[in-house]
Amino acid sequence: MLRRLRSAATEVLGLFVTDWLSALLALAILAGGWALTRAVSGAAPGFAMAAALALLVVGEAVLRGRRLSAARVSDPD
Amino acid sequence: MGSAGWGFGAAFLGSAVESVEALTIVLAVGVTRGWRAPLQGTVAALIVLAAVVLSLGQLLTTRVPQPVLRAVIGGLVLLFGLRWLHKAILRSAGLVALSDENARFAKTVQGAGMAARLAGVDWPGFAVAFKGVFLEGLEVAFIVFAVAASTGQLGVAGLGGLAAAVTVATLGVVLRRPLTRVPENTIKHAVGVLLASLGTFWAGEGFGVHWPLDVVSLLVLVLLFLGADRLSIALLRAPARSRAVSKAA
Numbered sequence: 303m304l305r306r307l308r309s310a311a312t313e314v315l316g317l318f319v320t321d322w323l324s325a326l327l328a329l330a331i332l333a334g335g336w337a338l339t340r341a342v343s344g345a346a347p348g349f350a351m352a353a354a355l356a357l358l359v360v361g362e363a364v365l366r367g368r369r370l371s372a373a374r375v376s377d378p379d
Numbered sequence: 380m381g382s383a384g385w386g387f388g389a390a391f392l393g394s395a396v397e398s399v400e401a402l403t404i405v406l407a408v409g410v411t412r413g414w415r416a417p418l419q420g421t422v423a424a425l426i427v428l429a430a431v432v433l434s435l436g437q438l439l440t441t442r443v444p445q446p447v448l449r450a451v452i453g454g455l456v457l458l459f460g461l462r463w464l465h466k467a468i469l470r471s472a473g474l475v476a477l478s479d480e481n482a483r484f485a486k487t488v489q490g491a492g493m494a495a496r497l498a499g500v501d502w503p504g505f506a507v508a509f510k511g512v513f514l515e516g517l518e519v520a521f522i523v524f525a526v527a528a529s530t531g532q533l534g535v536a537g538l539g540g541l542a543a544a545v546t547v548a549t550l551g552v553v554l555r556r557p558l559t560r561v562p563e564n565t566i567k568h569a570v571g572v573l574l575a576s577l578g579t580f581w582a583g584e585g586f587g588v589h590w591p592l593d594v595v596s597l598l599v600l601v602l603l604f605l606g607a608d609r610l611s612i613a614l615l616r617a618p619a620r621s622r623a624v625s626k627a628a
Binding site: 345 | 591
């Protein structure tokens with residue numbers, strides 16, 4: 303029963319998270335955005351948060367992509 | 380168009396992809412085991428799903444303060460969107476195999492067939508369809524609730540999700556085979572960009588960000604994430620292209 307519950311929880315969690323590091327980085331950016339709204343009013347914290355998240359998308363994809371490419375080059379089969 | 384249009388579009392696109400996946404599973408089980416068990420599994424999953432969604436949805440919308448709800452749901456939608464975007468980018472760059480409904484169909488058929496032989500009862504077909512419809516349905520419900528939590532238009536979001544499910548189910552009945560013609564990865568790019576933008580927008584609202592001109596700000600976020608999406612693909616394709624050129628030389 304416990305194993306099934308754990309498996310179900312893992313499946314539901316998998317809807318949101320596949321890579322813990324990138325998920326934690328995204329949450330850290332959100333936390334930074336929240337902290338910024340305490341100090342600065344208006345839309346600036348929101349756009350700063352969005353820009354950081356967009357950079358995260360690019361950085362994460364490029365790093366992962368290069369790792370995958372490197373793995374392919376070293377093992378062409 | 381306004382926020383209602385955005386809400387409908389996001390709910391429709393997100394729900395359509397999930398509905399295609401659920402339909403593929405049900406069709407695969409139906410083809411191998413007959414239609415009774417998977418249809419029963421589908422109905423049971425929809426009933427359980429409705430109970431979960433109604434009870435949790437009611438609890439969330441009445442007990443949790445609106446800013447907290449927006450921040451939490453925005454964060455979850457963002458994670459959801461980033462996950463889709465990441466996968467779609469790697470697929471477009473040719474680094475990960477494209478999602479293949481035919482392969483998923485064949486795998487489900489093989490799994491259901493083997494389980495049937497081992498068990499000798501109709502439960503495997505029921506269970507596979509139940510699990511598929513429930514999990515994919517949970518994603519649809521999440522998308523619909525997330526859209527509704529921000530726009531305050533549960534009707535519009537629900538309509539988007541429902542329209543997607545009905546459209547996909549109708550296509551499934553008409554085509555009677557996996558919907559291979561639906562360009563899933565293109566839809567995943569669009570949904571990933573939309574969900575990441577909406578998630579950032581809602582989380583920001585929950586934190587107290589005052590977005591100027593509501594929908595215009597959302598459009599800026601969409602362009603930002605779309606730019607990140609295109610830039611990532613270009614950066615990932617460039618080394619592969621230069622390797623091909625140097626190999627040819």
